[in-house]
Amino acid sequence: MRIAIEPKPVTFEACHSLPKFCPSAHGHSYRVSVKIAGPVDHGIVADFQVVRRIVKAVVAKLDHRMLNDVIENPTAERVAVWIWNRIEDKIRRSHPECLLVGLRLVEGEHAVEVTP
Numbered sequence: 001m002r003i004a005i006e007p008k009p010v011t012f013e014a015c016h017s018l019p020k021f022c023p024s025a026h027g028h029s030y031r032v033s034v035k036i037a038g039p040v041d042h043g044i045v046a047d048f049q050v051v052r053r054i055v056k057a058v059v060a061k062l063d064h065r066m067l068n069d070v071i072e073n074p075t076a077e078r079v080a081v082w083i084w085n086r087i088e089d090k091i092r093r094s095h096p097e098c099l100l101v102g103l104r105l106v107e108g109e110h111a112v113e114v115t116p
């Protein structure tokens with residue numbers, strides 16, 4: 001049996017411009033939640049705080065940044081995938097028995113969700 005856990009979301013603030021949809025630079029508040037699934041070991045799947053620290057370290061690269069300087073055409077979908085790719089790698093190394101099974105990025109009042 002695997003159990004999925006979802007630590008408290010991590011927030012960040014950033015701005016972007018989307019040439020095709022909204023070319024003027026503007027800012028958003030973002031919220032990232034991840035879901036990790038794995039077997040229970042000593043009563044837990046993974047320490048919530050350890051997983052959250054991984055998310056925070058990745059998101060710190062985007063906080064208070066112009067997202068276009070980091071990610072090409074930074075739509076919510078592309079930002080979510082960018083975060084997913086970096087978190088998945090770190091989770092795989094720190095928790096080899098666990099899988100990243102979901103990542104939700106809330107951009108203002110909109111949200112996108114990445115699944116494997």
Ligand SMILES: [Zn+2]
Pocket residue numbers: 016022026027028
């Ligand atoms: Zn926007």
